[in-house]
Amino acid sequence: MPINEFSPQIGKSEIVKILQTLQDNWITEGKKTQQLEAMLAEYFGCRRVVMVPNGTLALFAALKVLGIGPGDEVIVPDFTFFGSVSAVVLTGATPVLVDVDELDGNVSVDAAKASLSERTRAIMPVHIYGQSCDMRAVMELAREHDLYVVEDAAQGMGVTFGDKHVGTFGDIGCMSFFADKTMTTGEGGALLLNDEQLAQKCVYFKNQGRLRRGSFVHTHMGYNFRITDLQAAIGVAQFERVERTIQRKRVLRDAYYRRLDGCPRVRLPADNGFGEVVPFRVNILVDDPEGLAEFLAKREIAVRRYFYPLHRQPSLTAENSIVRQTPVNSVRLFDTGLMLPSGLDLTESQVNHVCACVEEYQYMHHTERTSGANGGSPTNASPSTLRA
Ligand SMILES: Cc1ncc(COP(=O)(O)O)c(C=O)c1O
Structure with missing residues (x-):
């Protein structure tokens, strides 16, 4: 499904x-x-x-x-x-x-x-x-x-x-x-x-x-x-029922974070500590968000990239906007951020399935990078063995 x-x-x-x-x-x-x-x-x-x-x-x-x-x-x-x-x-x-x-x-x-x-x-x-x-x-x-x-x-x-x-x-x-x-x-x-x-x-x-x-x-x-x-x-x-919705969002993010903790090259954004956080989506940072998004799409898992930096928007030009310093962090966030499925009716097994797919891709990607063009045997990798 x-x-x-x-x-x-x-x-x-x-x-x-x-x-x-x-x-x-x-x-x-x-x-x-x-x-x-x-x-x-x-x-x-x-x-x-x-x-x-x-x-x-x-x-x-x-x-x-x-x-x-x-x-x-x-x-x-x-x-x-x-x-x-x-x-x-x-x-x-x-x-x-x-x-x-x-x-x-x-x-x-x-x-x-x-x-x-x-x-x-x-x-x-x-x-x-x-x-x-x-x-x-x-x-x-x-x-x-x-x-x-x-x-x-x-x-x-x-x-x-x-x-x-x-x-x-x-x-x-x-x-x-x-x-x-x-x-x-x-x-x-x-x-x-x-x-x-x-x-x-x-x-x-x-x-x-x-x-x-x-x-x-x-x-x-x-x-x-x-x-x-x-x-x-x-x-x-x-x-x-907004309080229940908020709690559910937190529970969902916790479930993802627990499951993805230690996954190769997946960074889990930390809270900034200013106050109450209500996760808008469950976000992760990876080296290749576009590749991962395409991989997940083939498995019928819908995700979203992070915001596209405004200074690169085709409709924002030197005529209608100003950039006095290049926003490098904004570009870095776009280059790495991905939003995982965050529907409040997601089941635990769906969360596990999404995480297993993320893990599978990250493992393949990581192996390709570390063992050169011919290295690794990613297609045989079973997600359940990856955490060891
Ligand atoms: C940060 C931010 N600002 C403004 C808006 C605009 O809100 P609306 O879609 O209701 O016009 C959104 C909507 O997604 C948003 O995320």
Whole structure:
């Protein structure tokens, strides 16, 4: 049976709550969305949560309400999902791509410091793969240089720096509830705020320049960035079991790590120690992630490479982005990282099977490298004998 890279967990509760919403005959944004926003604000420990259609639009809205646009520079780590940077480019501002820490893939504050200019208005720390950035250092840099902080916490549900949830340190935090996130609404996103005035600006922005619907008087300029109560219904159901989901993610990673410990040339990324970690996927570092991915694909095991460095993206050019120092760690992470199947319904025997295949490839690869072109007899290798 094929093994997926990831699949969302949709249960009875989601179906019941969607049915209730349909029966209530209120399918646009309404009471269910308000309920979800209140639940999330309490969970994150911030004053306000404002739901928006997805994480990319959350970042875009955050930058817009902070007044960031043409002529401004925003520091963005080179190793992140494309949505982090497209949100900046589409405001008319210029992203400045900086390197990341080799250990956790999070923004290097030293690299950020070295890339500041007179035009730098904001920094976007991205909490990558379920671990917090060094928010103490980020906030210090922002204070010293009078920068806005827009946290990309798209992958950060349940992740903390110390005892505070990511997304609540900066001016605005942004979450994604896309289908592969720890909690999903199908597509979805949220703005996390502690400043009531800024929160109100976000509401104007997402609701055609009004605080409430039903009026045709628009005092501000705004888009329609509302969601539907059908999405919120899924979100409430997902939120009610988020702690279980988080625990399951940790158990899964532990199982993989135990099984892969000692596997030839497989490095298991360590936690950075800043706070609670919620593994986004189970990640490994190997010499040849592409070869391993192809090998696993032939066995119907779906995996994903790490993010492609932003400074190499064909759509990011000298016209719309800046690179002041080559982001070498970002390239190194891309060159070595692989995400193993991390679906929460994976069985122990499926995990063992994936690990046995990884081991088989790594053993073959290792033998080829150490014994020259004709050496080794990898095809006869039985994974169960490899650990001895
Ligand atoms: C780090 C990061 N930033 C931003 C986004 C964008 O979120 P969305 O897909 O909801 O637009 C994602 C989504 O995967 C992400 O992983």
